[in-house]
């Protein structure tokens with residue numbers, strides 16, 4: 017992409033309404049624009065990151081055996097009356113009437129709808145286990161939307177729903193999602209710690225939140241530092257095998273959010289030097305809720321003995337849009353964002369330090385063409401900004417690799433390669449650049 021033909025509305029000043037660094041940087045880097053409280057337009061640079069995060073989530077859900085579909089954002093109120101949550105959900109629910117005065121709502125979550133879909137088609141335990149998911153926008157009319165995408169009103173969520181014949185099987189589905197979440201967040205360059213959590217409006221008696229440590233997080237957390245160094249299962253993990261050793265390893269080290277923190281246990285189990293009490297961002301939450309929805313909505317299957325029984329369910333959410341902010345909270349410095357390569361909007365930024373100079377223009381064009389031909393996401397800053405401004409822009413928007421092409425270096429056939437994450441620089445031959453970056 018040529019920057020001169022892209023749409024990147026960089027802000028020079030810090031927007032006053034931004035209270036946390038990720039909100040500030042998303043606005044300054046031209047990634048996001050607020051259209052209403054808690055409702056955002058994803059501008060091109062932000063949209064690219066959102067899509068990369070979405071794709072990692074999708075790949076790990078698929079690897080764990082979940083099957084993707086897409087449910088609508090709008091749902092019938094009657095569906096929620098069946099489960100009894102229509103009134104219980106409270107003012108966070110956006111209630112809508114259509115032209116025929118039919119009562120609808122903008123979905124804050126989809127347990128009722130996926131249960132309705134399931135019960136319409138699945139009648140036998142032989143079709144289980146089943147895990148269906150989608151990546152869809154949600155609406156929750158938060159009292160105080162704030163911190164940009166961290167607590168929005170319209171936000172993008174991956175929500176998966178598992179269906180099993182009994183609790184033992186449902187716990188296996190739960191464990192598959194637990195492992196998939198460990199892999200998902202690690203692939204984004206994040207350390208997300210699973211912590212026991214309250215179940216809240218979703219229900220059930222077993223839940224874990226996945227928390228990314230960050231001073232600006234909304235959740236208070238207490239954990240044993242050892243949890244930060246546990247191994248994340250590899251892509252060859254056997255999802256059909258026994259995952260309990262992995263779950264036990266990750267749940268035997270103390271880690272709890274403030275609402276379920278057990279101070280006595282914390283003090284007795286965690287050595288002083290290992291105690292970490294900080295804040296965190298909830299990037300995902302998983303729930304086992306048994307027959308909560310299948311009872312009320314009559315989602316039954318015939319069991320091995322032929323008798324009909326309600327399925328045991330679970331739901332598993334990831335805050336896809338929240339993750340864009342969470343990654344910035346975890347990966348930034350005083351100059352701007354430092355995107356992990358897996359989610360960066362572009363992998364390489366080519367900076368022409370003397371736009372209009374025949375040599376640097378030709379070299380940049382050649383580099384741009386060759387990298388693009390190899391499928392590398394490249395942003396070529398071909399604007400007539402002076403060099404200093406190009407450095408500032410590239411640092412602000414956080415592209416992992418910068419190739420600085422200046423007349424002096426080029427005279428010796430050299431360019432400078434700068435790594436955004438640690439600021440390290442290396443002079444390399446122009447001819448070598450493509451091989452290094454492809």
Ligand SMILES: Nc1ncnc2c1ncn2[C@@H]1O[C@H](COS(=O)(=O)NC(=O)[C@@H](N)CS)[C@@H](O)[C@H]1O
Pocket residue numbers: 124125126127156158165166167168169171173174175176218298299300301331332333334335336337338
């Ligand atoms: N207001 C919000 N803005 C941005 N992300 C949010 C918001 N509310 C929740 N999330 C994200 O969505 C994830 C799942 O939301 S949840 O309420 O915990 N779980 C559910 O809704 C279940 N139905 C899981 S399928 C959260 O872990 C969080 O990362």
